[in-house]
Amino acid sequence: MSSEGDRDLELPPISYVWRTPVRRPKRAKWEIPDPTDSRKLTPVMRAKLQRIVAKAPEVMVKITGKTKTVAHLKSHLEYITRNGELTAETETAAVMHGRQGLHDIQERWADDAELDGSRRRDGPLSHNIILSMPPGTDPVAVKDAVRAFAIETFGGEHDYVFVQHLDDEHPHVHLTVRSLGYDGRRLNPRKADLATWREQFAGELRLRGVEAEATPRRTRGKVRKAERGVVRVIRERGDMPRVERLSREEIVKESRGGKRSTRPWEAKTRERQAMIRKGYLQQAEELQVSHSAADRDLAAQVLQFVADMPELETKRDYLLKEFAKAIGKGGQPLPREDKERKKGPVR
Secondary structure (H helix, E strand, C coil): CCHHHHHHCCCHHHHHHCCCCCCCCCHHHHHCCCCCCCCCCHHHHHHHHHHHHHCEEEEEEEEEECCCCCCHHHHHHHCCCCCCCCEEEECCEECCCCHHHHHHHHHHHHHHHHHCCCCCCCCCCCEEECCCCCCCCHHHHHHHHHHHHHHCCCCCCEEEEEEEEEECCEEEEEEEEEEECCCEEEECCCCCEEEEEHHHHHHHHCCCCCEECCCCCHHCCCCCCCHHHHHHHHHCCCCCCCHHHHHHHHHHHHHHCCCCCCCCCHHHHHHHHHHHHHHHHHHHHHHCCCCCCCHHHHHHHHHHHCCCCCCCHHHHHHHHHHHHHHHHHCCCCCCCHHHHHHHHHCC
């Protein structure tokens, strides 16, 4: 873990852009300053900057849920192995085939769960993680990277099993980790851990020849969160999520009243985005005065990256634009609002 003195060093402008809002237990390699001049780009920092401005594919590492009962655990293992049709691999490198292999995993984990008298009734038996890459990525490299990631992150500490799925355009692997560790402590991942896991997974992919990055959404100029799975399901069945319906109704009310209420977090989002873009521009300025042609070329790429950043648009900005567009066409501003009110809130 880094000392406070290390963190207080004046680092290159770009280092502050990449930092996450949560304090991580371990410093990332790109946070380690140059020993001779802390404001210089280290080779690791430079390589990361080059990947970002080249828009290298972003990895996804997501905790999809927890299992809290033996029955739930069995159901989950049946799902990720497609009832034993897909091969599973464990922390001991054992390859489990077919229904018998699935049965062996279920029996071992179920026995462990029943013998664990210290677990709370609602305590998780396992944490279910999915690691994914964009379409077109070599699935063999993805699986090999997940194997290496699991060994590095959980090896010697937790039981785990992983299965690759190839029935989706995004090559991905389901990794299920037993909550109880060998030392008796339970796995309790935080946001900082997820940030670290993403970087580790991206690093393993790069070692296998796959360009990959793991940056916070905001460092790429994006402020709107991706839609949650449950929201997509609600939308796919033709309904409107309750939160969105209420947001739309609020915007209609504000627009009719000629007044828009302020949101403190929106102001902070805009301020943060301004600082992020300023950090990129400051780094570009420092690269532009370099005697190295490669540095000046990288500066040009950074400037283009900033110019290509999406317009800052919050969820409310999006809904306001949608409202204005509907009014401009002479239609109903929110055609589904009355329909949703009749049906009642969808949760």
